[in-house]
Amino acid sequence: MRGMVVLVVVVTCIGCSGRKNDASPQQGTAVADQKPATDEMIRESEAAASRRKTVRNCNSRVSIFDGDIAVDSHDYVQTVARGSDAVEEPIPRLDDVVSKAPRIEFTLNYPFEKPYAGSVSGEITRRRIIDEVRAGFRHMYEGTTQRDIPKLYNKDVTGPYGRAFHVIGDLAIESIDLCDDRRLDISIGS
Numbered sequence: 304m305r306g307m308v309v310l311v312v313v314v315t316c317i318g319c320s321g322r323k324n325d326a327s328p329q330q331g332t333a334v335a336d337q338k339p340a341t342d343e344m345i346r347e348s349e350a351a352a353s354r355r356k357t358v359r360n361c362n363s364r365v366s367i368f369d370g371d372i373a374v375d376s377h378d379y380v381q382t383v384a385r386g387s388d389a390v391e392e393p394i395p396r397l398d399d400v401v402s403k404a405p406r407i408e409f410t411l412n413y414p415f416e417k418p419y420a421g422s423v424s425g426e427i428t429r430r431r432i433i434d435e436v437r438a439g440f441r442h443m444y445e446g447t448t449q450r451d452i453p454k455l456y457n458k459d460v461t462g463p464y465g466r467a468f469h470v471i472g473d474l475a476i477e478s479i480d481l482c483d484d485r486r487l488d489i490s491i492g493s
Contacts, residue, residue, distance in 0.1 A: 337466070340452045340459040345468045351416070361482040367401050367429055370394065371492070374440050374474040379430065382475075394429065402427040402484055409487040411439050414474070416465030419443050423487075432479060436489060444471045469493045 338344070370381035372394065379394045406424040421439040423432050447462030449470060460467040478490040 337459075337461065340455075340457070340468060342455060345452075345455070345457055348414075348416075348466070348468055361480075361488070363483050364488075365401070365481040365484075366478070367432060367481050367487070368394065368476065368479040370477070372433065372476045373472075374437055374476060374491070375471040376437075379433065394433075397430040397433075398428050400426055400428055401432070402481055404484050407432075407481070407485060407487055409436065409439075409489055411436070411443065411489070411491075413491050414460075414467035414469045414493065415443055415462075416467075417463075419464065429479075432487065433476065436476060436479070436487075440471055440474065 370383050372379070372381045379397055380391045381394050382389050382391050404427060406422050407427055408420065408422045411419040411421065419439050419442065421435055423435045425431070443464045444460075444462065447460050447467075449458040449460045452459050452468070457468045458470045460470060473493045475492045476489065477492045480488040482488050
């Protein structure tokens, strides 16, 4: 499993060095006036994401998903630990209704500097929640440019939501909790 620090609604990963992603859909040149990314800048970015977390009370927390599913995918296969092995298996009960609320909101605070506010409406199922979270990330990465960071696997990504040091292919949904039947707390690893 990938390391993470939980943020309310979305998490950050402290100490992640990124992993090589050869299938990056967004490539280009970063903004010329930005400082070249360094290992220290990545650590500062991760720490800033941790500080952005908003502590919200949650009187009733229900686990919707706990596993490891790629953000940059269209399938519903998760990686789970089985003893000392990691195996892939279908996500169970994808189409079960998990809330009767007409709309549930979420915020993606990671990995970019600016947050994305999203929601799930209609029939609230695990599949619909996963689809909306993935759509939110695809929206955040639209129009981004990226460049390599010397000696690191991370990429320097810039776009409408600011700067990030992970490409979308680095991200995984690790857990989703329903809080007070009105908002989602989503843990993202990289």
